Amino acid sequence: xxxxxxxxxxxxxxxxxxxxxxxxxxxxxxxxxxxxxxxxxxxxxxxxxxxxxxxxxxxxxxxxxxxxxxxxxxxxxxxxxxxxxxxxxxxxxxxxxxxxxxxxxxxxxxxxxxxxxxxxxxxxxxxxxxxxxxxxxxxxxxxxxxxxxxxxxxxxxxxxxxxxxxxxxxxxxxxxxxxxxxxxxxxxxxxxxxxxxxxxxxxxxxxxxxxxxxxxxxxxxxxxxxxxxxxxxxxxxxxxxxxxxxxxxxxxxxxxxxxxxxxxxxxxxxxxxxxxxxxxxxxxxxxxxxxxxxxxxxxxxxxxxxxxxxxxxxxxxxxxxxxxxxxxxxxxxxxxxxxxxxxxxxxxxxxxxxxxxxxxxxxxxxxxxxxxxxxxxxxxxxxxxxxxxxxxxxxxxxxxxxxxxxxxxxxxxxx
Numbered sequence: 001x002x003x004x005x006x007x008x009x010x011x012x013x014x015x016x017x018x019x020x021x022x023x024x025x026x027x028x029x030x031x032x033x034x035x036x037x038x039x040x041x042x043x044x045x046x047x048x049x050x051x052x053x054x055x056x057x058x059x060x061x062x063x064x065x066x067x068x069x070x071x072x073x074x075x076x077x078x079x080x081x082x083x084x085x086x087x088x089x090x091x092x093x094x095x096x097x098x099x100x101x102x103x104x105x106x107x108x109x110x111x112x113x114x115x116x117x118x119x120x121x122x123x124x125x126x127x128x129x130x131x132x133x134x135x136x137x138x139x140x141x142x143x144x145x146x147x148x149x150x151x152x153x154x155x156x157x158x159x160x161x162x163x164x165x166x167x168x169x170x171x172x173x174x175x176x177x178x179x180x181x182x183x184x185x186x187x188x189x190x191x192x193x194x195x196x197x198x199x200x201x202x203x204x205x206x207x208x209x210x211x212x213x214x215x216x217x218x219x220x221x222x223x224x225x226x227x228x229x230x231x232x233x234x235x236x237x238x239x240x241x242x243x244x245x246x247x248x249x250x251x252x253x254x255x256x257x258x259x260x261x262x263x264x265x266x267x268x269x270x271x272x273x274x275x276x277x278x279x280x281x282x283x284x285x286x287x288x289x290x291x292x293x294x295x296x297x298x299x300x301x302x303x304x305x306x307x308x309x310x311x312x313x314x315x316x317x318x319x320x321x322x323x324x325x326x327x328x329x330x331x332x333x334x335x336x337x338x339x340x341x342x343x344x345x346x347x348x349x350x351x352x353x354x355x356x357x358x359x360x361x362x363x364x365x366x367x368x369x370x371x372x373x374x375x376x377x378x379x380x381x382x383x384x385x386x387x388x389x390x391x392x393x394x395x396x397x398x399x400x401x402x403x404x405x406x407x408x409x410x411x412x413x414x415x
Contacts, residue, residue, distance in 0.1 A: 030291045034331035036284030041335025041388050042342065044277040048380045049343035051270045053373030055263075061198040063255060064132045065205065067099075067226030068235045070253045071242065078214075078221035079250075086225060088246065094229045094238045097129030100222030102213040107173040108154075108206060109185060110162045117158055117206045119172060121213025121222075130228045133196050134207070144191040147211040151191040157203035159193045166192050172208075174216050186216050278387060284331070285391035288324045292399030296320065296406070303406045313404035320400040321393070328392020336385055339376075346374040 071089065073079055079100075086098050102121035107114055124142040128135040134142070137153070144151045152172075154164060164170055171185035188208065196202050214221055229235055235254035243252040256263055296303070303316055342349060350372040354360055361372065 029287070029294065030327060033284060033287040033291050034327050034334070036287055037281060037328060037331030037388060037392065038335035038338060040277065040281035040284045041332055041384060042339035044274065044281060044384050045336060045339030045376065045381055046343050046346070046374075047273055047277060048270065048384075049339075049374045049376040050346065050372060051266070051273070052375040052377055052380070053346075055266050055270075056375050057373040058198070058262075061196060062201075062259060063232060065196040065198060065201040066255060066258065067130050068229040068232050068255050069227040069239050069242070070224055070258065071227065071246070072224035072251050072253070074249055074251050078219045078223055079225070082222045082225065085246070085250075089225065089227060089242060092238065092242065094231065094234050095227050096230050097126075097228035099123060099126035099130040099226045100210060100224070101127070101226050102210060102217065102219055102223045104213070104217045104219075106217075108158070108162060108170055109173070110164050110168065110170045113162050115158060115161050115204075117155075117204050119152075119206050119208060119213060119216075121208055121210040121217075123210050127226075130226045133194055133201075137194055138192070141192040145207070145209045147209055149209065150186070150188045150212055151208070152188040153191050153207040154193050155202040155205045156193045156195045157199065158206065159190070161203065164190050166190050172206075172216055188212075278384075281384075281388050282391050285328060285388065286395045288327060288392060288395040289399055291327070292320055292324050292396060293402065295323065296399055296403040299403075300406055303403055307406070316406070317400040317404040320403045321396045324396030324399070325389075325393055328389055328395070332385055332388040332392065335388070336381060340381070343374045343376045346372055 071085065079085055082100050086100070089095055090098055100123055104119050104121075106117065106119045108117050108119075109115075122134065122145070124134070124145045128142070141153065145153070152170065154162070154170075159165065162170060168190045169187055170190060171187050174184050174186045194202075194207070196205070208216075210222060213219070227238075229238060232255070236256055239252045239254035239257075243250070246252070306316060306319075307313075350361065
């Protein structure tokens, strides 16, 4: 297939520049421009992949400890008819499991140690259908959560902070039934611990039987229902539909609304980091401007000869557009290949660096998870590649236009 000569000449400039001794500096600038684009694209892909992986990892661990949808009484009281409400929500095709619950922030104490925690009252058999964390607990531990048994299961980190282990006694603060009365503590026995893999829940969640929670906190019964869905991504539309069907006497919250601040902050950070790294790619792409300007200056005689042979200004412009675009394409796709290779193997690369430096980049107490996750998405990679190619193409326009304006007589005067 015969290509237009503009493509042939432009590609020859890209291939032959580094072999021409007098163009060594121009060749270095061109290589630096391509390397800059490649590094910028690779950095953008790696960072966004890590943020995607971090969000997925935290979401999965979070949804291991909480339900996809919660249905609670709008007045904060116990549900008037939990059985009828359970039957109603079960009719929805997306609902895979339903469990009643009570969730009350309280204080836990053991000796002189006190910690704040969310005490969740559950029905063990039904809760296992809703939260994978409870489903993974040993059967004998769940069997200890019987009505009136006053048994409690603590998060691993919460148990460590309270210096409690299975069989130890701890106390839950019980609110006073009157305004002038003093709160008192109710004793519970530690049945065991769970590991949600999420620091917030491991350090701030405790499980008791639903009946015991209702007695301690005086709710009189289940304060809400937890729902597990077939598709977690359908939580928002399902929650809206259930809220419309049930009516204003209940509040229906999906998991994206329960943890709205966290997810919105992650999205804002992702957008801001994307913008910052895109500017780095833009700086590297516009280095092509200086590269092409120097190339045009160096090739003035060649341009003049082509003009005298009949090449139009448009053809001259096309030659340098091809040269700049080729450099942008090489840099962009090299960066994409490097970025994807690192993103797919970051679970091997980061531990190796941590062992080499003797440090940990993600302390679990600060970053919720302790390993570097990664999830490259085509919805991120394709826009990155497209923006990089567009910036590289835009950077070629001015130098190419300057090349098309070269006067052959002036260029050949001193040749």
